[in-house]
Amino acid sequence: MVTMRDVAERANVSIATVSFVINGTKRVAPETRTRIEAAIRELGYRRNVVARALASSRTRILALLHPYLEARPIATANQFLMSAAHGARERGYDLVLWPVNDDEQMSHLLAGGLVDGALLMEVQLRDPRVDRLIASGLPFALIGRTEDEDLPFVDMDFTTTIEQAVGHLRSFGHRRIALVTLRMRASTGNEPGWIMRVKSAYRGAMAAAGEPPTVIAVEGTSAGGRKAARRLSEDFPEVTGVVVVNEGASAGLVKESRALGRSVPDDLSIISAATTAELGEMIEPSLTVMTAPATELGRLGVNALIDQLEGVPDAPPNILIPCTLVPGQSVGPAPA
Amino acid sequence: MVTMRDVAERANVSIATVSFVINGTKRVAPETRTRIEAAIRELGYRRNVVARALASSRTRILALLHPYLEARPIATANQFLMSAAHGARERGYDLVLWPVNDDEQMSHLLAGGLVDGALLMEVQLRDPRVDRLIASGLPFALIGRTEDEDLPFVDMDFTTTIEQAVGHLRSFGHRRIALVTLRMRASTGNEPGWIMRVKSAYRGAMAAAGEPPTVIAVEGTSAGGRKAARRLSEDFPEVTGVVVVNEGASAGLVKESRALGRSVPDDLSIISAATTAELGEMIEPSLTVMTAPATELGRLGVNALIDQLEGVPDAPPNILIPCTLVPGQSVGPAPA
Numbered sequence: 001m002v003t004m005r006d007v008a009e010r011a012n013v014s015i016a017t018v019s020f021v022i023n024g025t026k027r028v029a030p031e032t033r034t035r036i037e038a039a040i041r042e043l044g045y046r047r048n049v050v051a052r053a054l055a056s057s058r059t060r061i062l063a064l065l066h067p068y069l070e071a072r073p074i075a076t077a078n079q080f081l082m083s084a085a086h087g088a089r090e091r092g093y094d095l096v097l098w099p100v101n102d103d104e105q106m107s108h109l110l111a112g113g114l115v116d117g118a119l120l121m122e123v124q125l126r127d128p129r130v131d132r133l134i135a136s137g138l139p140f141a142l143i144g145r146t147e148d149e150d151l152p153f154v155d156m157d158f159t160t161t162i163e164q165a166v167g168h169l170r171s172f173g174h175r176r177i178a179l180v181t182l183r184m185r186a187s188t189g190n191e192p193g194w195i196m197r198v199k200s201a202y203r204g205a206m207a208a209a210g211e212p213p214t215v216i217a218v219e220g221t222s223a224g225g226r227k228a229a230r231r232l233s234e235d236f237p238e239v240t241g242v243v244v245v246n247e248g249a250s251a252g253l254v255k256e257s258r259a260l261g262r263s264v265p266d267d268l269s270i271i272s273a274a275t276t277a278e279l280g281e282m283i284e285p286s287l288t289v290m291t292a293p294a295t296e297l298g299r300l301g302v303n304a305l306i307d308q309l310e311g312v313p314d315a316p317p318n319i320l321i322p323c324t325l326v327p328g329q330s331v332g333p334a335p336a
Numbered sequence: 337m338v339t340m341r342d343v344a345e346r347a348n349v350s351i352a353t354v355s356f357v358i359n360g361t362k363r364v365a366p367e368t369r370t371r372i373e374a375a376i377r378e379l380g381y382r383r384n385v386v387a388r389a390l391a392s393s394r395t396r397i398l399a400l401l402h403p404y405l406e407a408r409p410i411a412t413a414n415q416f417l418m419s420a421a422h423g424a425r426e427r428g429y430d431l432v433l434w435p436v437n438d439d440e441q442m443s444h445l446l447a448g449g450l451v452d453g454a455l456l457m458e459v460q461l462r463d464p465r466v467d468r469l470i471a472s473g474l475p476f477a478l479i480g481r482t483e484d485e486d487l488p489f490v491d492m493d494f495t496t497t498i499e500q501a502v503g504h505l506r507s508f509g510h511r512r513i514a515l516v517t518l519r520m521r522a523s524t525g526n527e528p529g530w531i532m533r534v535k536s537a538y539r540g541a542m543a544a545a546g547e548p549p550t551v552i553a554v555e556g557t558s559a560g561g562r563k564a565a566r567r568l569s570e571d572f573p574e575v576t577g578v579v580v581v582n583e584g585a586s587a588g589l590v591k592e593s594r595a596l597g598r599s600v601p602d603d604l605s606i607i608s609a610a611t612t613a614e615l616g617e618m619i620e621p622s623l624t625v626m627t628a629p630a631t632e633l634g635r636l637g638v639n640a641l642i643d644q645l646e647g648v649p650d651a652p653p654n655i656l657i658p659c660t661l662v663p664g665q666s667v668g669p670a671p672a
Contacts (some may be wrong), residue, residue, distance in 0.1 A: 021443045022444060028443075033351070036443075037443060037472075040446075041472065057594060061397075061450075077414050078414055081414075081433060082402070082435050094432045094434075095415060095432060096397070096431060096432050097400070097418075097419050097431050097433045098425075098430075099422045107357045107369055108357075108359055110373065110376075114397075114430060135377075136373075136377065179495075219397060222614060222617040223617075248614070251618035251619070252618070253670075254622075255618075255620050258620070264646040265578065272562055278558060278584070281558040281588070282558055282587035282588070282591075282618060283587070283588070284591050284620050286617075334634065
């Protein structure tokens with residue numbers, strides 16, 4: 001069997017340099033790299049990842065579990081995926097994208113021995129994937145939270161985000177402020193943890209302000225947003241400020257409100273939280289948004305998992321990051 | 337070493353059933369599955385994927401190469417990724433997401449022996465990744481095309497798509513029709529093959545119509561779209577129809593055209609091609625779009641690669657799929 005030493009000798013470099021090239025962990029001069037790759041090809045040195053995995057019972061492969069096949073039209077999902085994959089690569093790990101839609105597909109993950117650990121997205125309050133991971137003993141980290149906050153996670157700080165959104169609207173004189181959030185299709189059952197946390201943070205902020213809460217949950221689509229606009233107009237005409245935490249519905253909400261003769265922001269002020277500035281800019285008028293820390297959380301999530309796998313001492317505990325306010329043109333003074 | 341047979345005996349099922357559960361290739365009754373998973377856990381049967389890979393020198397892992405870390409705010413990227421991952425899983429393969437931004441990171445892929453094959457996205461006309469894959473002998477398939485159309489690929493049929501878009505505008509009486517496409521930032525150098533193909537298809541369609549072409553290339557952002565609107569208004573006021581093949585710029589183009597006092601569609605008709613209907617609906621007025629076959633192409637691309645790996649006879653040749661016209665409110669009769 002051809003070894004890394006054989007490759008090093010053939011290419012006239014150190015074994016460490018060969019390892020850097022193979023693992024992609026450190027920059028190597030292009031000439032040297034080309035020489036090493038030629039040696040690898042000539043000697044037929046392959047499958048070292050596999051051999052190493054068998055020797056160490058570590059594959060250095062991680063799974064990213066993302067449960068929905070039909071991508072919602074959201075701008076943040078890609079940021080999570082790509083930054084997690086990039087963060088894994090920087091630490092010498094590979095990330096398998098795992099579109100687990102049902103409990104069934106978990107078996108291959110847990111029984112196959114392919115991955116050293118799993119990173120979960122779209123975490124539900126009571127998440128059956130988490131139960132199965134705990135039972136199997138496979139290390140994992142969450143981007144999001146279940147009910148049990150003792151599990152390793154990174155997440156958006158919804159309390160701070162919603163308090164800032166409500167505070168921003170109140171600083172413009174708005175008192176009756178509604179929340180438009182996501183309603184999952186009935187078939188998916190259990191709802192993502194963030195929906196509950198957003199509602200709870202919103203209710204807390206309204207209680208602190210001494211105002212009654214108004215929660216409208218719609219699908220994460222333009223059609224859902226239009227529905228929310230009609231409900232606001234018909235059932236809650238006293239509402240002058242809206243916090244949207246439903247990326248896909250933002251545009252429909254604004255369009256239909258205007259179609260119903262309500263000016264944004266003269267009649268209705270709108271903040272869209274947990275989205276991107278680019279998405280806010282697409283809408284007329286450009287939305288005031290609170291941008292999601294998606295790139296940071298993707299990277300921090302994968303780091304939390306790898307720290308756990310490598311037993312890194314003093315690894316940071318659970319991390320919460322709030323969204324960042326980016327003013328647009330959709331918030332103005334409350335109508336008299 | 338614990339074998340699959342041991343697991344089958346302990347769980348009182350056939351070896352085939354154990355294999356279905358481990359590989360996730362066939363549905364197994366939940367009770368049976370639970371029993372098999374318990375046996376796997378109790379016997380400590382793990383790493384079989386690794387052992388099998390070493391025995392067969394096949395890992396059943398594929399890499400999806402997607403070169404940009406910073407996700408552009410496009411709705412189709414997720415559809416490609418998720419459908420490719422799902423398609424791989426259905427045939428018993430795993431898909432590693434490989435955010436290769438530079439040539440450097442290819443070494444780990446080619447030398448490490450982790451993957452059986454690679455699926456490339458955002459393919460450039462002269463793509464250095466393809467050269468390295470050919471030199472290494474690793475099987476691959478492309479979602480997109482290089483100059484060399486003899487390589488295995490699936491792609492959008494840009495010729496048909498652009499002809500239909502131009503034909504749709506011409507059927508409303510438009511004669512001067514511009515193309516707004518993507519300009520890559522200078523640093524990325526080589527441009528994606530689709531940009532050249534879109535330009536070429538557009539020039540062909542305009543030549544066939546006997547009209548002069550107008551090509552405007554801008555960044556794939558709202559700012560890019562606004563810039564295109566200003567150029568159209570200032571330099572090409574005779575243009576009354578626009579085909580946009582630049583998903584991220586569509587909204588900015590419409591917004592800025594309206595801000596410049598040009599009504600859509602009364603003064604300017606706009607079709608956005610290679611995007612999603614949801615994205616078209618977010619814009620005011622709702623855009624007439626040609627939806628990208630992203631879900632189909634993600635799946636067909638991964639199938640083309642697996643067919644190659646498995647030597648499937650009569651595997652379909654290179655596949656081209658056009659976009660599908662979905663009328664909105666952004667196309668109307670040409671102004672008199």
